[in-house]
Amino acid sequence: MAPEALHLANVHTFYADSHILHGVSFSLRQGAVLALLGRNGAGKTTCISTIIGFLKPRDGEIRLFGEPIEGMSPERISQLGIGLVPQGRRIFPSLTVRENLVVAQRGGAAVNPWNVDRIYDMFPRLSERNIQFAGTLSGGEQQMLAIGRALMGNPRVLLLDEPSEGLAPLIVAEVGRTIKRLKKEGQSIVLVEQNRQLALDVADSAVILNTGRCVFAGEVSELLRNEDLIMQHLGVFRAH
Amino acid sequence: MQFWIIQGLNSLSLGGLLFLLSSGFSLIFGLMRLANLTHGAFFMLGTYFAATAMRTYDDLNIWVTALGAGIAVAAVGGLFERLVLTRLKANPLGQVLVTLGMSFIISDACLMFWGGDSIPVPTPPNLQSPTRVFGFVFPTYRLVLVGCAIATATLLYFLIERTRLGAMIRAGVDDRQMARAVGIPVSNLFTLVFCLGAGIAGAGGVLGGPILSAYPGLDADMLPLALIVVILGGIGSLLGAFIGSFIIGIIYTFGTALFPELAYIILFLPMIFVIAFRPQGLFGRVGT
Ligand SMILES: Nc1ncnc2c1ncn2[C@@H]1O[C@H](COP(=O)(O)OP(=O)(O)OP(=O)(O)O)[C@@H](O)[C@H]1O
Ligand SMILES: [Mg+2]
Numbered sequence: 001m002a003p004e005a006l007h008l009a010n011v012h013t014f015y016a017d018s019h020i021l022h023g024v025s026f027s028l029r030q031g032a033v034l035a036l037l038g039r040n041g042a043g044k045t046t047c048i049s050t051i052i053g054f055l056k057p058r059d060g061e062i063r064l065f066g067e068p069i070e071g072m073s074p075e076r077i078s079q080l081g082i083g084l085v086p087q088g089r090r091i092f093p094s095l096t097v098r099e100n101l102v103v104a105q106r107g108g109a110a111v112n113p114w115n116v117d118r119i120y121d122m123f124p125r126l127s128e129r130n131i132q133f134a135g136t137l138s139g140g141e142q143q144m145l146a147i148g149r150a151l152m153g154n155p156r157v158l159l160l161d162e163p164s165e166g167l168a169p170l171i172v173a174e175v176g177r178t179i180k181r182l183k184k185e186g187q188s189i190v191l192v193e194q195n196r197q198l199a200l201d202v203a204d205s206a207v208i209l210n211t212g213r214c215v216f217a218g219e220v221s222e223l224l225r226n227e228d229l230i231m232q233h234l235g236v237f238r239a240h
Numbered sequence: 241m242q243f244w245i246i247q248g249l250n251s252l253s254l255g256g257l258l259f260l261l262s263s264g265f266s267l268i269f270g271l272m273r274l275a276n277l278t279h280g281a282f283f284m285l286g287t288y289f290a291a292t293a294m295r296t297y298d299d300l301n302i303w304v305t306a307l308g309a310g311i312a313v314a315a316v317g318g319l320f321e322r323l324v325l326t327r328l329k330a331n332p333l334g335q336v337l338v339t340l341g342m343s344f345i346i347s348d349a350c351l352m353f354w355g356g357d358s359i360p361v362p363t364p365p366n367l368q369s370p371t372r373v374f375g376f377v378f379p380t381y382r383l384v385l386v387g388c389a390i391a392t393a394t395l396l397y398f399l400i401e402r403t404r405l406g407a408m409i410r411a412g413v414d415d416r417q418m419a420r421a422v423g424i425p426v427s428n429l430f431t432l433v434f435c436l437g438a439g440i441a442g443a444g445g446v447l448g449g450p451i452l453s454a455y456p457g458l459d460a461d462m463l464p465l466a467l468i469v470v471i472l473g474g475i476g477s478l479l480g481a482f483i484g485s486f487i488i489g490i491i492y493t494f495g496t497a498l499f500p501e502l503a504y505i506i507l508f509l510p511m512i513f514v515i516a517f518r519p520q521g522l523f524g525r526v527g528t
Contacts, residue, residue, distance in 0.1 A: 052421050078423035086421070092414040099407040104422035153423055 003066035011060035035203035083155025093135025119148035140171035253382035255489030256389035260444030264437035270476020280463030281346035286445020310443035317438025361449030474524025
């Protein structure tokens with residue numbers, strides 16, 4: 001059996017003394033989209049930060065296509081094939097749009113590698129901003145740039161942390177279309193979203209975190225049949 | 241008239257020398273947020289290197305010497321950064337103490353090795369004859385220094401602002417963690433920046449040699465000048481270091497010619513005003 005694209009087993013992560021992730025486990029199939037859901041502060045970003053190597057898990061395993069990566073440096077993990085579109089976008093503001101893309105370029109073994117022209121084809125707005133400093137872009141454009149930058153490394157697994165956060169509905173729709181397009185091209189994706197509709201629309205499987213623990217891990221169809229679970233862990237308002 | 245033109249040329253050549261001294265300091269400070277107080281000692285190492293090498297080998301070319309000293313000092317700097325400074329990330333006070341301590345170590349080692357006498361560095365023979373500028377004779381070598389400063393500034397500008405490597409370094413300055421997450425080996429690149437800054441100081445020490453000579457205390461004379469230039473021009477701004485070098489060159493040259501007894505006041509007063517009224521310097525970005 002082919003190994004999973006990304007596999008987490010019993011991951012524990014701390015911020016100094018505070019224990020944030022309590023044994024998180026899930027798997028992402030190659031070419032699939034996994035929605036990582038949960039309320040504010042549930043530990044989604046902590047989980048993403050642990051995968052990319054910003055945080056070292058104190059216990060547990062993280063495997064990329066079977067290869068253990070936990071505890072490695074972010075640059076090593078990136079080189080092994082994980083791309084990150086972080087929460088808050090974090091584009092390099094004092095670099096131009098083009099520079100933001102080229103610094104992240106890595107040919108690797110990809111069949112049809114991403115390059116600046118292909119990113120500009122996907123996001124024509126960025127090509128108009130080519131030599132503009134990235135810090136002067138609108139929020140939506142910065143999000144496109146953050147996605148483009150992550151793709152330039154030809155990641156085997158793409159991590160998207162709340163790509164629709166703080167964007168106008170029209171732009172959110174474009175982000176949604178982009179994710180679908182990437183999925184169609186075979187990109188494996190972990191998608192963190194507060195926008196549940198956007199996430200469940202594109203995802204194959206889902207994981208729900210609650211205070212650092214997985215309370216659901218399974219297919220989206222299964223989750224949709226379980227309204228109580230959705231209400232309990234994802235509903236914003238719930239009368240007790 | 242002659243006074244103004246000759247002193248004007250002197251200002252220019254001092255400005256060129258100051259840029260060769262301070263650009264590496266500015267580079268390291270701007271990109272790594274590290275005040276490298278060993279910088280004056282790196283410059284002095286270059287000068288002593290030139291004194292020994294060029295007196296040992298009679299027809300040694302000064303450009304080759306500068307290149308050799310640049311590489312040697314860059315290597316010393318790289319080791320220092322890797323072995324010591326990387327352990328002091330986010331500890332500015334520790335960095336100040338360690339880099340200052342390192343400069344004391346280097347200057348004592350130089351005293352031990354080269355003794356207490358000043359050692360002249362020969363002016364390249366083909367640049368010894370004076371040049372006529374507007375009918376006035378002026379030492380050719382001093383004019384060549386200005387050219388060196390302009391060439392260094394241009395090369396640095398292209399390296400940092402126009403190459404992919406430079407963009408990767410700037411990405412590491414913008415957001416170190418995120419740069420690592422896109423695969424940029426930030427700490428290796430920063431070591432490279434430190435080597436480059438140290439290497440420019442070493443090469444600058446060679447090129448300044450024919451004017452300054454190698455002597456104990458050269459490091460302590462040079463470090464404050466680098467600080468003044470960088471504070472005036474704006475911390476971390478290459479353009480600022482360039483303009484600042486020439487401004488200080490002018491102020492110092494005319495100041496000491498007109499009011500010789502006030503030399504240090506003339507040198508440090510502009511710095512005090514800048515710190516008080518425009519702390520980011522002439523070209524520095526606000527908040528950096
Ligand atoms: N740097 C930090 N130091 C200490 N605790 C932190 C830090 N960052 C986050 N936390 C805590 O870790 C927990 C999980 O935070 P995390 O950012 O992973 O949540 P999240 O699910 O991504 O939330 P959001 O939807 O708001 O982005 C929260 O309780 C938060 O307060
Ligand atoms: Mg988050």
